[in-house]
Structures are given as C-alpha cells and as structure tokens.
Amino acid sequence: EKMLRSKLLKLLKENKGEYVSGQKLCEQLNVSRTAVWKHINGLKNEGYQIKAHHKMGYMLSSEPDVLIYEEVSPYLSTNFIGKYYIHKSIIDSTNNFAKEIASNAPDGTIIIAEEQTSGRGRLGRSWLSQKGCGIWMSVILKPDLQPQQAINLTQVAAISVVKAIEEIVNVECKIKWPNDIILNNKKVCGILTEMSSEIDKINYVVIGIGVNVNCDNFPEELKGKATSLYLETHSKIDRKKLTGSILNNLELYYNAYLQKGFDYIRPICIEKSITIGRQIKVITNEGEIQGYAVTIDNTGSLVVDTKEAKRISIMSGDVSV
C-alpha cells in the first residue's frame, strides 16, 4: 500500500501541472481505478492539491509543506542517514521516540515531527517546537566509538547544520560551543545529544536537532534570545531542502569524523565558533568558570584561560558571554 502510494505520487509529481489519465495510472501501477481513486483521496487528505477531471484524469497542482519522506527524499543524497525515516504530525519529543526504538532501529534512522508537545533541551529544559514551522528531528547513530567520544557528535551535527544553512539560505551562522547555532546573536538551532552505552561501547546515540525555520512568533520570554531563519532573512525557507541538506552534510561530516578523527572537523568548529576569542562564563557540573576562550582542542573540549590564570579544558557546559 505504501509503495503504491509512493509510486502514484511519483507519477503525479513527474507530471506536475499536467493531467495524467486514470487509465495510464492504472496501467503503470497495475491496479484498479478504485484503488487509484482511494489513494488520490488519501493524498488529498494529507494536503496534496489534486484536480480530478472525468476525462483527463488527475493533476497534481501543489504539495503540502510537510516533511514526509516523499517530500524530503528528492533532496537526499545519503547512503544510510534517513534511509529509514519516520514522520509524525505530532509527538511529545522525537528524542524520546528515538530512544524507545533505538535498540531495534537501523543505523541512520531518523524521526521527524511537524510539532512537539514536550520538546526537550539539555538539563531538563524545554524546547519550543511549534507546528509546521521548524525542523524537529532526531537521528539514531550506532558508531563504533568510545562513549566519551560521543560528545564530538554534537560538534559534527553543529557544523552540518551551519553548512546546510549556508547552502540553502546563504547566511553564515556561528556555533556557540557546544550546541547552539547562532544567527545575529540569537539562537536559531539547538542540538541535544543523548546516548546509551556500556563502559567501553556505545549502544546508540540520538542526536536531536531543532531548527527554527519559518517560525514567526516566539513567546515573550524567548523573544530576546530566539530567532528563526525567516525572521532574520525575511524570506520563507524551503524546509524540505534544508532538511535534506542537513542530513547530507551530517552523513558527510559524520563519516569524515569516523574515518579521520576529530582533527578533521576541528578547523571547521574553530572557524565557525562564536565562543573562541571571547571572555566567557561557563557553568559546568563542577561550578562556574570565568575566563577567556582560547580554542577547541583535539578532543573537542573548550580550552579556557581562567581569570585565576589557569589553563583548563572543558568537556561540556553552558556558555554565556
């Protein structure tokens, strides 16, 4: 049934703006007219605009702005990320769902939702994920790495998002180490990496990526710090293209990281960092540190010269400037 639907959609898309006869659809799909009609109705319910004419057949006039596989896959050039693809209209959190299925899901599975009712940030914070305006997705990865290396994957994801936004939107975002993507001093994307592991083996990693794409209003408490690509560029961005590009870049940099190590992506992390070269304050598990951010070292840690004139490196924390 799903295959049939995809094939029907493909035929309609190839002939977008033109009628395709019912006869032709039946022949190509090898099904009855009633079956075609049933699937046409299913597509209409999902927001596809399809005109029906008793003699000329069916014509697709527009596709819905939803991130289902059929709409994103034309922009995907990956080998494994996004090959197994789950789309939900509404969900509590794609990271929660990903963790539930991760043990049995193939490497590279993605879960993407139009809306999250309890999107999560780090440390129990929440992530606002309004309907249809962003990219709220999680990627399940099963790398052969040591558990302590998993934090590097946040950086891998961050540079992938920055590169994708450059490609599709033509603006340069910066990374506020370790997990915020910043545009004009406001947060446009956040990344939440979670992991299940043994002492020396990763079972799976879930990388949650939330991008504010076409969102046009934020509640009062977020207005000063959150923004969207639309609010900054004043033009609506194609979420499908951007999703495809994020996943393409993610596979590229993930593979590069696995093959060549953090050293390969380190220069990009440094180039795109908004943290390095600044006086910062970091809240870590061990307490608050103030100092000057010097660089990102070859393990992905942030190197800070503290105001007590000690050089330290920090694996994770919350940075403010």
Ligand code: BT5
């Ligand atoms: C993050 O946490 O930035 C990680 C966000 C990850 C979201 C994705 S969406 C798909 C996947 N499924 C999930 O449930 N989560 C992931 P953190 O650095 O802790 O930042 C959280 C803080 O950002 C909040 O306390 C707010 O101040 C702010 N915030 C909340 N929603 C925001 C939004 N939509 N845009 C910008 N800032 C936001």
